[in-house]
Amino acid sequence: MGSSRSNVAVKIVLAMLVIAMISGAQAKPVCGVDHYDLIERCYPTTTLTPPPPPSQQCCDIVKRTDLLCLCKYRFMLPTFGIDYARAIEVPGKCGIPQPKFSIFFMNQDDVLYM
Helix, strand or coil: CCCHHHHHHHHHHHHHHHHHHCCCCCEEEECCEEEEHHHHHHHHHCCCCCCCCCHHHHHHHHHCCHHHHHHHHHHHHHHHHCCHHHHHHHHHHHHCCCHHHHHCCCCCCCCCCC
């Protein structure tokens, strides 16, 4: 039980550090794009039930995103109310090939050692 609490604490601290790194008064690119734009443009597709198809604006920003880089931030998706299972479907729905390593990111608890 202590190990579980420790894991949760580590995840919370990491989330806070990542948020601190990527937030600020000015938008800073994360994985090649402004993460606020990415969230805003693709939010309906990743949160609504049933999910609508991604908009052209969503697909345009996803095409400019370094998807392998973005996978490193997948644990933060629930913080923004984003459904992970829907989020990983967006590139395919936009006609964008999945990264070769995407098999390692089939569920939120998976870890890729680089």
